[in-house]
Amino acid sequence: MNRQELQTAADKARQQHGHYKQKVCVCCGTSCMASNAEQVLQHIQEALKENGLDQEVEANLTGCMGLCNQGPLVKVLPDHTIYQKVTPADADELVKAQFVAKQPLKEMLLFADTRPEPFVNANDDPFFKKQHKIILKDCGVINPEDIEEYLAHDGYQALDKVLTSMLPEEVIAEVKHSRLRGRGGAGYPTGLKWETVYKHVNDQKYVVCNGDEGDPGAFMNRSVLEGNPHSVLEGMMIAGYAIGASKGYAYIRGEYRLAIKRFETAIKQARKMGLLGRQILGSNFSFDVEIRIGAGAFVCGEETALIASIEGRRGTPSPRPPYPAECGLWGKPTLINNVETYANIAPIIRHGGEWFSATGTAKSAGTKVFALAGKIKYSGLIEVPMGTSLREIVYEIGGGIAGDGQFKAAQTGGPSGGCIPEQHLDVGMDYESLMSLGSIMGSGGLIVMDDSSDMVDVARFFMEFCMDESCGKCAPCRVGTKMMHDMLQRIVDGQGTQHDVERLQELALYVKEASLCGLGGSAPNPLLSTLRHFPHEYEQRLVPPHALVATGQTVK
Amino acid sequence: MAAITIYINEQKIAADTSQTILEVCKANSIPMLTLCHLKGLHDIGACRLCLVEIEGVNRLLSACTTYATDQMSIKTATEKIQRYQRITVELFFAERNHVCAVCVANGNCELQDAGYAVGLDAIRYPYLYPKCDVDTSHDWFVMDHNRCIMCTRCVRVCTEVEGAGNWGVMNRGHQVRIISDFNTPWGESTTCTDCGKCMHACPTGAIWPKAMAQGQLDKFPEMIGELVEKRKLLTAGG
Numbered sequence: 001m002n003r004q005e006l007q008t009a010a011d012k013a014r015q016q017h018g019h020y021k022q023k024v025c026v027c028c029g030t031s032c033m034a035s036n037a038e039q040v041l042q043h044i045q046e047a048l049k050e051n052g053l054d055q056e057v058e059a060n061l062t063g064c065m066g067l068c069n070q071g072p073l074v075k076v077l078p079d080h081t082i083y084q085k086v087t088p089a090d091a092d093e094l095v096k097a098q099f100v101a102k103q104p105l106k107e108m109l110l111f112a113d114t115r116p117e118p119f120v121n122a123n124d125d126p127f128f129k130k131q132h133k134i135i136l137k138d139c140g141v142i143n144p145e146d147i148e149e150y151l152a153h154d155g156y157q158a159l160d161k162v163l164t165s166m167l168p169e170e171v172i173a174e175v176k177h178s179r180l181r182g183r184g185g186a187g188y189p190t191g192l193k194w195e196t197v198y199k200h201v202n203d204q205k206y207v208v209c210n211g212d213e214g215d216p217g218a219f220m221n222r223s224v225l226e227g228n229p230h231s232v233l234e235g236m237m238i239a240g241y242a243i244g245a246s247k248g249y250a251y252i253r254g255e256y257r258l259a260i261k262r263f264e265t266a267i268k269q270a271r272k273m274g275l276l277g278r279q280i281l282g283s284n285f286s287f288d289v290e291i292r293i294g295a296g297a298f299v300c301g302e303e304t305a306l307i308a309s310i311e312g313r314r315g316t317p318s319p320r321p322p323y324p325a326e327c328g329l330w331g332k333p334t335l336i337n338n339v340e341t342y343a344n345i346a347p348i349i350r351h352g353g354e355w356f357s358a359t360g361t362a363k364s365a366g367t368k369v370f371a372l373a374g375k376i377k378y379s380g381l382i383e384v385p386m387g388t389s390l391r392e393i394v395y396e397i398g399g400g401i402a403g404d405g406q407f408k409a410a411q412t413g414g415p416s417g418g419c420i421p422e423q424h425l426d427v428g429m430d431y432e433s434l435m436s437l438g439s440i441m442g443s444g445g446l447i448v449m450d451d452s453s454d455m456v457d458v459a460r461f462f463m464e465f466c467m468d469e470s471c472g473k474c475a476p477c478r479v480g481t482k483m484m485h486d487m488l489q490r491i492v493d494g495q496g497t498q499h500d501v502e503r504l505q506e507l508a509l510y511v512k513e514a515s516l517c518g519l520g521g522s523a524p525n526p527l528l529s530t531l532r533h534f535p536h537e538y539e540q541r542l543v544p545p546h547a548l549v550a551t552g553q554t555v556k
Numbered sequence: 557m558a559a560i561t562i563y564i565n566e567q568k569i570a571a572d573t574s575q576t577i578l579e580v581c582k583a584n585s586i587p588m589l590t591l592c593h594l595k596g597l598h599d600i601g602a603c604r605l606c607l608v609e610i611e612g613v614n615r616l617l618s619a620c621t622t623y624a625t626d627q628m629s630i631k632t633a634t635e636k637i638q639r640y641q642r643i644t645v646e647l648f649f650a651e652r653n654h655v656c657a658v659c660v661a662n663g664n665c666e667l668q669d670a671g672y673a674v675g676l677d678a679i680r681y682p683y684l685y686p687k688c689d690v691d692t693s694h695d696w697f698v699m700d701h702n703r704c705i706m707c708t709r710c711v712r713v714c715t716e717v718e719g720a721g722n723w724g725v726m727n728r729g730h731q732v733r734i735i736s737d738f739n740t741p742w743g744e745s746t747t748c749t750d751c752g753k754c755m756h757a758c759p760t761g762a763i764w765p766k767a768m769a770q771g772q773l774d775k776f777p778e779m780i781g782e783l784v785e786k787r788k789l790l791t792a793g794g
Contacts, residue, residue: 475647479648482729
């Protein structure tokens with residue numbers, strides 16, 4: 001395929017879909033599929049046919065719309081009317097009301113059961129109103145299994161732009177200009193990383209996409225891969241062109257079967273259209289992508305362990321330096337970015353770095369996808385500008401605490417992050433602010449806890465996770481996490497002493513600093529942050545020293 | 557390969573970019589604790605005993621895996637490093653069931669030496685007392701997992717020097733274990749060549765020859781490095 005053919009294909013796709021007046025999007029993400037979304041889609045398509053509407057209204061599957069609790073979701077475009085918890089039996093009634101009587105079905109509208117006045121246009125709902133979508137813009141709108149729909153939504157235009165009018169240096173400069181930072185958690189400037197790999201001269205370089213999302217409760221990458229796989233693929237291709245790589249690997253965790261399937265479909269379609277392969281769009285750039293499936297080890301999200309896993313070795317990290325940018329996959333310079341980072345690339349190229357950096361804060365540009373979960377009224381997948389306050393996310397988007405409880409803390413960054421207490425609710429969600437509170441941005445897990453949560457047990461839970469997921473290579477992480485877990489368990493059981501807390505503090509700092517990789521380096525974070533913000537919860541659990549004397553126990 | 561100047565504990569030292577910090581320290585008689593390092597095997601930075609502070613680097617790096625660069629300023633014995641080394645050794649002792657009094661390697665054990673080096677007088681952490689197997693199925697050797705510290709020197713010597721690949725690692729976290737083939741008894745191994753290099757490479761008494769009493773084990777881990785050097789000479793000359 002050459003440039004001209006790409007434009008023709010895009011125009012054709014636009015025409016094909018523009019022919020319909022309205023569109024019914026049925027969310028077919030993992031969660032909605034589990035509640036029978038495929039059947040819902042089938043019944044809607046049948047109902048449209050029966051009512052003679054199939055030439056006017058198009059019904060198709062899409063990716064995640066963000067409210068997995070309310071699924072299966074059905075969205076009608078261009079009105080943005082969303083129906084929740086649709087069953088196959090509802091399809092006929094829904095189609096008749098929406099398209100024949102042209103009166104939205106009030107009782108099935110989104111949040112009809114929780115909001116006094118549900119919104120007919122879901123974009124007016126506070127859940128969506130406060131969001132700003134770059135990565136998830138087309139997620140829940142386009143059919144992720146159809147490359148033509150992606151083309152109709154300006155897909156592969158960014159690739160065309162870089163191949164025809166930009167030098168690799170210019171692409172890197174544009175990414176640098178956007179101030180995009182790695183969305184995997186650490187927040188390293190993406191442009192700088194690309195430049196480092198670009199500068200290492202080698203006849204073979206690799207682009208790797210890290211889709212081994214492993215934080216408990218996080219599903220941002222899964223939703224992007226399921227909802228808009230081509231956006232990630234396009235990002236990888238642009239990265240390949242910028243750094244001079246001809247081969248990409250997408251490492252996706254094995255549990256994400258639908259994401260793997262959709263990404264595989266995307267690769268096949270792109271290959272068929274000549275968007276992957278040799279001399280792409282008539283240029284001298286050749287690139288291909290392969291999928292590697294993770295086998296369920298959290299540590300393989302660490303870049304050096306991920307590389308070992310792709311190479312077919314045991315997934316354990318190696319000391320850095322050397323960094324993958326210099327010596328990565330099979331010893332070659334390798335660029336590793338997160339799924340979400342790649343998904344940002346095409347919009348940056350299309351609209352320019354300046355446009356991207358206008359959103360967010362001075363140090364953290366753009367938006368961030370969070371998986372909002374826990375004791376919150378409206379949980380789900382949200383995308384907000386960097387710097388949005390935690391209060392806005394919890395109370396405006398999330399609708400506040402579910403049930404009668406009071407907000408106690410929000411946990412960010414999963415097992416590598418920390419807890420943010422109520423007095424810091426106004427903190428802006430950006431890399432530096434979260435770091436200053438002893439937490440991290442992480443990949444975007446955001447768990448809201450109410451006053452029924454026991455913070456010592458929260459720390460114990462995450463420590464157990466790290467203990468189980470430690471690869472066992474280095475001593476501090478292997479033994480340290482086990483020791484810290486056992487001590488936390490003792491405190492939770494009401495048998496801990498002040499001595500345990502002191503040992504915990506000492507071990508936490510030791511494991512943080514002495515561990516080989518980021519897993520051990522961040523494993524003590526939930527413990528340290530709960531110790532910092534909720535010390536009284538530890539204190540009140542401890543066995544008082546005089547009680548030990550009274551029962552004849554000795555301080556260990 | 558380029559000649560450079562580096563500073564270790566404020567001492568000016570001539571080094572080469574092909575050398576790791578550990579190699580420079582060894583060449584200049586600067587004491588450095590190690591357990592997973594063995595000359596002749598590739599370094600993995602797993603035991604974290606050789607951690608050093610490097611000026612301008614905001615984290616501790618393992619000397620065995622970090623190459624010297626020009627004007628690098630290194631500290632090997634700060635209060636923090638010594639404190640961390642002690643904790644590491646304590647954790648090794650608490651992790652499995654190390655009982656020197658009944659061990660064949662007593663007096664010839666690198667873990668024991670490390671204990672003396674860090675001034676260990678008590679273990680401040682609760683012993684884990686894991687249930688570990690003792691594999692006596694091999695005709696000549698015993699593999700006692702109670703004494704294993706997961707340095708993987710046996711795994712590396714078997715793969716890199718002997719080329720047999722008998723030893724491997726299974727599980728994760730504190731449940732990791734060294735395994736023979738696909739976790740079958742060592743005596744039934746189809747890959748083991750009975751060469752005994754793993755026994756020499758083992759820093760503790762985890763691998764030892766049968767019919768040996770407490771404190772009798774005599775090993776030559778340096779032999780591995782010498783062997784590798786000799787082979788290089790042979791390949792170069794042949």
